[in-house]
Amino acid sequence: MKALFLSDLHLPAEPSPLREGFLRFLAGPARAARSVWLLGDIFEYWIGDDVGLQVYAPEVAALRDLTAHGVAVHFMHGNRDFLVGRRFAHAADVTLAQDPVVVELDGRAALLSHGDLWCTDDHAYQRWRRFSRNRAAQALFVRLPRRLRERVAGGVRSRSDSEKRNKPEAIMDVNPAAIERALRRSGTRLLIHGHTHRPDDHALHIDGQPAQRIVLADWRPQRMEYLEADRGALRRIVL
Structure with a gap:
């Protein structure tokens, strides 16, 4: 009854070891799971289903094949693939x-x-997040010609990378108080998220009770990692 979790693969539009690794994961470890959770930024960018379904046709087919084998697959939007x-x-x-x-x-x-909704100290990013999730703005964007959408996405990505180099490291991480509020509101003591590219296991205390925050690893050609939950145990596995 395994559940597998992964995020921040940032699969590019062109062939790459990352895409090959994801296909190996879907054809291999994922088939022994009860469920697979894709927690955002699986794709480097997604400019609309009309384009994405063509660019990532092998991944779409592999996902469908996985679900046909009885594995439940859940997809959560990230800050790069929110238009899925x-x-x-x-x-x-x-x-x-x-x-x-x-x-x-x-x-x-x-x-x-x-995880990005809890990076509340990065006010500029939170403004962008609210705008990018606006359904009216999304509907207008996906009506643009493909080449224009690709230029816009490339510009946003370049600007984001540039801003990251100039921002203090602390504001790009999650806010501890925001994490505590989220755990209290949800009534949970275990949080699993990605986004920050800072994989770690954090021991917390919420209202006197032990809690845990697990940050998933971002994928790189030299290390592709996912989290496995099985029989009460959590462990990181390198593909």
């Missing part, structure tokens, strides 16, 4: 998950998220 929509969900036969969402892992409640 219903056409993708139908083609890949996956479920689009809310962010955050509470799930049960072997009788233990866990809070799952991409």
